[in-house]
Amino acid sequence: MSVGGRVLLLHLGIVALLFAAQFVLPAYHHGAAARILVLAAFAVGYNVLFGYTGLLSLGHAMFFAAGLYGAGLSVFYLGFGAWGALGLGILSGLLLAFLFGLVALRTGGVAFLIVTLMFAQACFLTTLYFNEITFGDQGFVISRQLGPLDLGLAQFPFAEPAVKYNMALAVFAACFAGSLLLVRSPLGRVLVAIRENEPRTRMLGYDTWRYKLLALVISGAMSAAAGATYALLFSYVGSTFASIQYSIYPLLWTLLGGLGTTIGPLLGTGLMYYLVDVSSGLTSAYLLIVGLALVVLVVWFPKGIMGALRERWLPWLP
């Protein structure tokens, strides 16, 4: 089988497996999986920017939060339905990424990192400052205002676990497919070239600034799609999701699963979720365990799990 066929089959297989899993998972893990899928979509978006384009961001919480608040506020105050809220959420993240990129991409390397951090912090403070609207870190719940998911033929209430799971899977699959398509396209090739050697890429005739802006917008839109979905499915919107913690998570998830691999973000998010889940049940010092696990991983698998697999056995992995 050709490499292209093998890659396609693998990715389709993963999505099919995730779809089938909902029929066998016990209730607790069913719920956890829905959360993981949404967060994994966030990680996929993060990976487009850091993993493939080589731009390290410590501010992706702002894009997740843009989606979360874009969707949450429009349901809470404007009575938007699920689709409108999702659309507005994605649009918020997309716009934020574009405007942010116009400013931040004038810098590179460490300066870019600092700017992402500062900007995200400003966004976080904004959610606190306007607490009459956002209810600050207390947050607000949208389950009373949010109607069911309307698919034309039928209505699906978000309280149903199966609705949560399949909506989460749909959003994840869309981002997953988008990232696969992207990295196997000529456009993705240019992004990788920018990661590997930006000055050289300019001397090949590419306006690298525009490509970086495009990568940032795609990454921001995917992160916002995850944020918006999170608000719709779990019904809670609060400023925690705009805090630095939610900028560090996607970095850790992608590092763990494999930077610059299409499957890594999903794997990393799932593993980390359960690592925290299990260890926090055992001890209150669970962050110590998580930290140690990460150190071990970075030492033994500096390229993450999928990165190591690709290097040793499966060079065709995208």
Add this chain to the structure above:
Amino acid sequence: MAAVELLATTALNRHFGGLQAVRDVQFSLRQGEIRGLIGPNGAGKTTLVGMISGRLRASSGGIAFKGRDITRLKSWQRVALGIVYTFQVTSIYPNLSCYENLALAVQRRLPGGLAIRFGGGEGAIAGRVAAALARVGLEEDRDRLAGELPYGHQRLLEVAMGLALEPELLILDEPTQGLAEGEIAQFCTLVREIAEGATGATVLLIEHNMEVVLDLAERITVMDRGAVIAEGTAAEIQGDAQVQRAYLGT
């Protein structure tokens, strides 16, 4: 055929701090010629072509390409006009395969804004990459990581990337450095092919290997300490007292 001026610089200068690397250079190229650019180490050759390709900014002076002022254009815009530079210090993507390296150059030249379009077009890219590999004899190395190639092959890959950009002006900065005897002969044939015919490219060749320069270049420009000190045919250059002094030192 009337000689058409392809490139002309006027009073081009470049300082690095207190050091004047290029001084008042008036330099022009005729369309279709192969020009040699020589000079001792540190003469300012790489700096001069850096300004022509847009990799470096000029401190003062102007550059015109086909009669158009390009002094302020960005490097990627000059590539779009057909000015292509191959690096003195090999600059390929060592972690990518030879295929990917060449595909990056090839897809830049495919019509229809292919780089923006998702998917598709890979067939056309693959075909041109294969042709580009064949041109420098690297067919066998298609799927190898570029960083794993022997040094001489890396140089050839770099030249192939330059060619794949379909240059009108190809600037080769010491391309034969590190090539074996046989590879050099092969390389000279390639350069002659590039410049041949009505659609042939203009080649500016920086080279320390005098045999290669004498073999390929119709005219030679000599630089020393940032300035152009002589220009002419091989015979004229060899008889020039100033050139001899520059090379022997005073």
